[in-house]
Structures are given as C-alpha cells and as structure tokens.
Amino acid sequence: MGNAQGTSTSDPDLVPQVADRRDGGSSKDESFTRDALPWMEDVYRFAHSLTHETADAQDIVQETYLRAFRSWHTFEPGSDCRRWLFTICRNAFLRSRQRTRLEVEVTDADADAIAGAREHGAMIADGTDRLLATLDLGPALDRAVAGLDAPFRAAVILVDVEDQSYEAAAQILGVPIGTVRSRLFRARRQLQQQLREYARDAGLDPSAGPGQERGDA
C-alpha cells in the first residue's frame, strides 16, 4: 500500500483565492475536469468521516471543490491530486468548525498494537474469532466506524479506506506520522472490541461453538 505519488508543494490555503487565467480558462477547466472531479466520491467519504453528517459533508465537498478550482494554478500537474483535495477538505472542515482542532491525546501505538493482539487472543479463546469468520463484518464495521471519535475515524478512512500512506495521512491531517499511527492503532483496537461485541449481540454464544445460536439445544 502507500502512495508513491508526490504532492503539490503549495498549500492551497496560503495563496490568494483567485482564478488563474494564465493558460486560459478552457485549459484550466479541462485539467480540473480531468484531474480533480474524478475524486469527488473519495473526498465525500473523507468529508463524511469528519462531519458525520450527510448535509455537512455535502457542504464541505462543495467548499473543497470551489477552493480547489480557485487555487488550481497552485496544483502541481502530475502530483497527487487526491491528496491535495483531501488537504483542502480537511482545512475546509476546520474552517467550518471555527478552527476546531482535530486533535486528541496521543496514545501509545505499540501498546495498542499489543493490546489488540491480546484482545484477539481472547477472541480465539472464547470462540468469537471463529464466529466472526462466519459473519459479514460490513454492517458491524459501519456502525463501529461511525462510533469512533472524529480524529480516529479520519485516520481510518484515509489509511484503511482511501489507501493513503501514514505519511500522506499525516500531511493531510496536519499531524506527525506518529500521531496517525497511534490514532490508527487505537481505532483498530476499538473496532476489534466492537466486532467482539457484535458477535455476542448477534445472538451467538461462543461457548456453543461456531454457527450455533444461543438457545439451540
């Protein structure tokens, strides 16, 4: 995984928000259509991970694209347009929240990785691991991801859903790589715990063995 592409060296929020017509509006529109518009679904998913509200996400996507269009002259052709858009999206979100910071206490990523393995060990011991292997994790994960705090959810969406490297996610979120790593590992540990609960709530009794519902004789 990881994204080997480079990215624009310009911070779109540090330049004047004016349209650049030096190469003609037609050329600008053409390159914007080709390079920026195809990522709208991805930007929407990221915006939704930040806002948690469909209407707010739509507003953020629109703001992102308007800012991207006005700053298109700062985008470096051939660099990673999606990463550039994610960065603008994150800044648009912060602006909409009056500079609410996407920051939480930095956790110990290694401790979370080890705790996650221990949690999985417990799942193997109580049978929930085998039970989960028989279930569609999608619905449970949707709820579990939605329940994550926004900074953790943003890290999961960028790295696990949008295939961004730790380094790219750190750049987009404006935090150190270690912070992305710790948020990611903490989030995955929480998701793992939610999946274990899901197996129990699905009416499956681990002690009865895989595939047997509670109450079966």
Add this chain to the structure above:
Amino acid sequence: MPDGIREIECLATVRLLWDYLDSELDETRMREVEHHLAACQACLPHAVFGQRLLDALHAIRDRHAMPPTVRAEVVAALRAAGYSRGP
C-alpha cells in the same frame, strides 16, 4: 534464516503487525515479520484476522456512496465560479 534478516520474537512481531499489514515497514523489517509469521502458529492468526479486518474496512468504499445529487450541485457551484465544463 534467510540472508540479511534477524530472528524476531512474538512481541516484536505483534508490535509491528499493523505496520506490516499496511506495508509501512522497510524491506528488511517486512521480511523479518513475514519470516516469523511463516513459522509461528501463535502470531499467524493475529495477522490473518488483522488482514480480514482491513479488507472489510476497505469495502466501506463500496457501501458509502455519495448521494447522487452532490455531483450536480458541486458542478453548478463551480459553474457559478467560472467553470465551464461538465462532467
């Protein structure tokens, strides 16, 4: 032991597991974790479960579609700002 890599313990493997599954380790570290997992029946299930979790997370892409009206609304806003094309 293959050339150029060290034997690593279970604890080190678990600590590196997410980085390994995310391909965030350097080549030597990747090979060390890979080598340990190939030989360790205690650690391998953690890797298999972790990969399944990541695969299921990645599938969120297919379930969280953008509402169909958003694209048209964004393009309309862009046109008001001077954009002259349509997707």
